[in-house]
Amino acid sequence: MFGPFRLTNSLMGGLLWKIPWRLSRHQKYRHRERLRKVDSTIATLSAALARQGQTMKKVERWKVEMPTEQEMLPKDKYTVFDRKVKRYRKGIHKVPKWTRVSQRLNPPGY
Amino acid sequence: MAYFRITLMRSGIGMPLKVQGVLKALGLRKRMTTVYYPVTPDVAGQIMRIKELVDVKEVDRPLTKQQQREQRRPEKGYHVEKRGSEQTSNYEGL
Numbered sequence: 001m002f003g004p005f006r007l008t009n010s011l012m013g014g015l016l017w018k019i020p021w022r023l024s025r026h027q028k029y030r031h032r033e034r035l036r037k038v039d040s041t042i043a044t045l046s047a048a049l050a051r052q053g054q055t056m057k058k059v060e061r062w063k064v065e066m067p068t069e070q071e072m073l074p075k076d077k078y079t080v081f082d083r084k085v086k087r088y089r090k091g092i093h094k095v096p097k098w099t100r101v102s103q104r105l106n107p108p109g110y
Numbered sequence: 111m112a113y114f115r116i117t118l119m120r121s122g123i124g125m126p127l128k129v130q131g132v133l134k135a136l137g138l139r140k141r142m143t144t145v146y147y148p149v150t151p152d153v154a155g156q157i158m159r160i161k162e163l164v165d166v167k168e169v170d171r172p173l174t175k176q177q178q179r180e181q182r183r184p185e186k187g188y189h190v191e192k193r194g195s196e197q198t199s200n201y202e203g204l
Binding site: 037049059097100102 | 112114120124151154155157158161162163165167168
């Protein structure tokens with residue numbers, strides 16, 4: 001039970017990473033800020049192109065398909081679909097490089 | 111003519127090679143590097159690829175490296191907020 005040779009998770013399995021199952025409210029806040037930053041970048045791009053009298057398929061498609069930070073449901077903001085998890089949802093912070101990738105849409109019905 | 115001012119806020123380390131290639135093509139080697147490109151669909155497409163990593167603004171004219179450095183430099187000299195002699199005369203009055 002005690003002592004230098006007690007069995008702990010890290011001693012038995014070696015590497016042990018502990019990622020909490022949910023985000024803290026400060027993580028959520030910073031995540032929303034990042035989402036808004038991407039929204040503003042898209043707005044800047046489309047406004048600048050429109051002023052030149054041009055449009056771009058990639059930007060237009062993003063604007064049609066992707067919800068903005070305000071339109072997103074909390075469920076989609078902070079969790080993502082995962083088929084291996086019970087009830088098919090896991091925290092978005094479990095996605096690799098989650099602070100630098102856009103992950104806004106999930107399969108319908110989940 | 112309008113320009114995009116692109117600043118790399120988040121590093122591209124560990125991102126897919128296509129993303130890192132776009133960063134290299136735009137000349138964004140380190141974080142906080144700023145580059146200027148004319149507003150064209152090609153550049154907009156490149157920005158779309160790295161939109162999570164950069165800060166983009168539309169500006170009228172590009173700044174050279176020297177001008178950017180000048181903007182960051184604090185003003186020369188100093189200005190007097192309060193004279194020390196006034197302070198001491200207040201104390202003497204008490």
